[in-house]
Amino acid sequence: MGKQVDDIAVLAVQREKTIVKTSIIGIVTNLLLVGFKMAVGLISNSIAVILDAVNNLSDALSSVVTIIGAKLGAKQPDKKHPLGYGRIEYLSSMVVAALVLYAGITSLVESIKKIISPEAADYSAVSIVIISVAIAVKLVLGLYVKRQGKKVNSGALTASGSDALFDAILSASVLASAVIYLIWGVSLEAYVGVVIAGFIIKAGIEMMIETLNDIIGKREDKETIRELKEIICKEEDVLGAYDVTLFNYGPNKNYGSVHIELPDSLTVDDVDRITRRIQADVFQKTGIILTGIGVYSFNTSDDEAAKMRNEVQKTVMAHDWALQMHGFYADTGKKTIRFDVVMSFYVDRKEAVKTICKEIAALYPDYDVMVVPDVDVAD
Numbered sequence: 001m002g003k004q005v006d007d008i009a010v011l012a013v014q015r016e017k018t019i020v021k022t023s024i025i026g027i028v029t030n031l032l033l034v035g036f037k038m039a040v041g042l043i044s045n046s047i048a049v050i051l052d053a054v055n056n057l058s059d060a061l062s063s064v065v066t067i068i069g070a071k072l073g074a075k076q077p078d079k080k081h082p083l084g085y086g087r088i089e090y091l092s093s094m095v096v097a098a099l100v101l102y103a104g105i106t107s108l109v110e111s112i113k114k115i116i117s118p119e120a121a122d123y124s125a126v127s128i129v130i131i132s133v134a135i136a137v138k139l140v141l142g143l144y145v146k147r148q149g150k151k152v153n154s155g156a157l158t159a160s161g162s163d164a165l166f167d168a169i170l171s172a173s174v175l176a177s178a179v180i181y182l183i184w185g186v187s188l189e190a191y192v193g194v195v196i197a198g199f200i201i202k203a204g205i206e207m208m209i210e211t212l213n214d215i216i217g218k219r220e221d222k223e224t225i226r227e228l229k230e231i232i233c234k235e236e237d238v239l240g241a242y243d244v245t246l247f248n249y250g251p252n253k254n255y256g257s258v259h260i261e262l263p264d265s266l267t268v269d270d271v272d273r274i275t276r277r278i279q280a281d282v283f284q285k286t287g288i289i290l291t292g293i294g295v296y297s298f299n300t301s302d303d304e305a306a307k308m309r310n311e312v313q314k315t316v317m318a319h320d321w322a323l324q325m326h327g328f329y330a331d332t333g334k335k336t337i338r339f340d341v342v343m344s345f346y347v348d349r350k351e352a353v354k355t356i357c358k359e360i361a362a363l364y365p366d367y368d369v370m371v372v373p374d375v376d377v378a379d
Contacts, residue, residue: 015152019070022148022157023063026164029141030060033134040127047114049131051107051193052174055167055200058103062096062160069093070154073250086250089154093211096159101204104197111193118190123178131175138168159207166203170196219377220246224286228258231285232278237262237270239298242326242340245377246288257292259327259340264297271295296327296340305330308364312339315359321347322356323376330367338370349373 033056041050069092075085146161148154173195177188225244232241240261247255260278262271275293282290299305308330316325321344328339337360343352353371360369 013074015154016070016074018148018152019154019157020067022145023067023070023160026063026141026145026160027060029137030056030063033137034060036130037134040130044123044127045119046123046127046174046178046189047110047119047193049127049174049189051110051196052134052167052171054107055103055170055196058099059160059163059167061099062163065092065095065099066154066157066160069095083249083255084253086253087215087248089250090211090214093159093214094208097204097207097211099204100163100200100207104200104202104204107193107200108197111190111197114190114193118187123182128175128178128182131171131178135168135171135175138164138171142166142168159210163203163207166199170199214248217248220244228256228282228286228288231282232258232260235274235278235281237266237274238278239263240296240326242296242324243294243374243377254288255291256288257294258290259294259296261296261298261327263300264329265300297329299329302330302332304332308337311363312337312360315363316341316356319352319355320344321352324374327372335367336370337364337367338372340372340374342374342376344376 034053037049037053037056040046041053069089073084073086073089073092077084142161142164144161145164146158149157149159149161173192174189177192181187181189224246228244229241232238238260241258242261243257243259245257249255260275262274266274275295278293279290282288299309309328312328313325316322316339322341323344324342326340326342328337330337341352341356343349353373356371357369360371361367
């Protein structure tokens with residue numbers, strides 16, 4: 001596991017540098033936009049442009065928080081936190097979401113005030129040019145930050161990039177209201193401010209929900225689980241991979257456990273070599289560290305056990321809440337049967353186990369039956 005730890009440390013340093021560099025670019029760019037837009041807004045008496053500047057200021061603050069989160073999250077594991085500080089990044093993402101939400105609510109209040117007590121704006125050709133340039137800058141910045149965020153799996157960076165793209169769209173609405181005012185003399189900017197505020201609030205809520213899901217723990221995507229199982233099942237003698245569970249300790253910091261099914265003819269030495277190869281292969285290809293690999297024994301030389309497996313599986317899978325059966329093993333000498341059943345969240349697991357045990361006991365009254373209910377985590 002030593003080399004795995006070294007590889008993770010190198011990747012963590014590279015990731016931190018990318019996040020910091022991208023965030024600094026975002027801070028500098030947003031502060032320049034704040035200065036230009038605030039000047040245009042104050043000179044032209046435009047609440048929409050001023051709110052657009054405030055939105056850019058919140059983006060700059062978000063980037064500062066992202067840097068702090070990346071720095072703290074990259075701290076090396078210690079005795080108190082043996083798996084590292086990676087989850088701090090989720091807290092920084094939550095702070096970013098709160099800043100965006102606050103900016104949106106503040107913008108909404110100010111826009112409503114302008115609707116109630118309207119003031120005429122006075123746009124100039126220079127202000128139109130500045131707003132147009134700001135739109136282009138935000139588009140480029142948004143695409144760059146979002147791409148970097150996906151590259152290093154940073155939720156905060158990805159959210160900042162998406163927010164920048166939204167800003168470009170909102171700035172375009174400000175530009176449109178300015179053009180309408182110059183051509184037809186109709187002032188829509190206060191109403192545009194409400195629209196801008198609505199988009200900002202929506203983005204803040206979505207960012208907060210996504211981060212909460214990361215903190216609470218969410219179902220892994222099927223593609224990740226499928227890839228993991230494919231890697232494991234390519235190992236010679238592995239008959240199946242089940243009960244994949246991943247534990248996330250921050251972006252790119254995933255630990256996991258899995259059960260594999262192996263022939264009952266293997267020795268402990270065989271199992272040890274197989275599980276070690278699986279751990280190394282999975283880490284090299286996915287970056288996931290398997291901290292535990294459980295083993296199910298598969299009957300290979302008992303025809304009666306094979307027949308029993310088919311009968312039991314048919315009985316179990318007749319229930320719509322039974323999603324999968326695995327880990328079956330029958331000891332015809334000691335008269336025992338054991339297996340796991342993946343169950344839907346919509347069934348009482350205790351009652352379901354009682355039902356299955358009763359049905360299997362009816363089929364094989366001389367056998368002791370042990371059923372382990374599995375939660376539908378990822379399969």
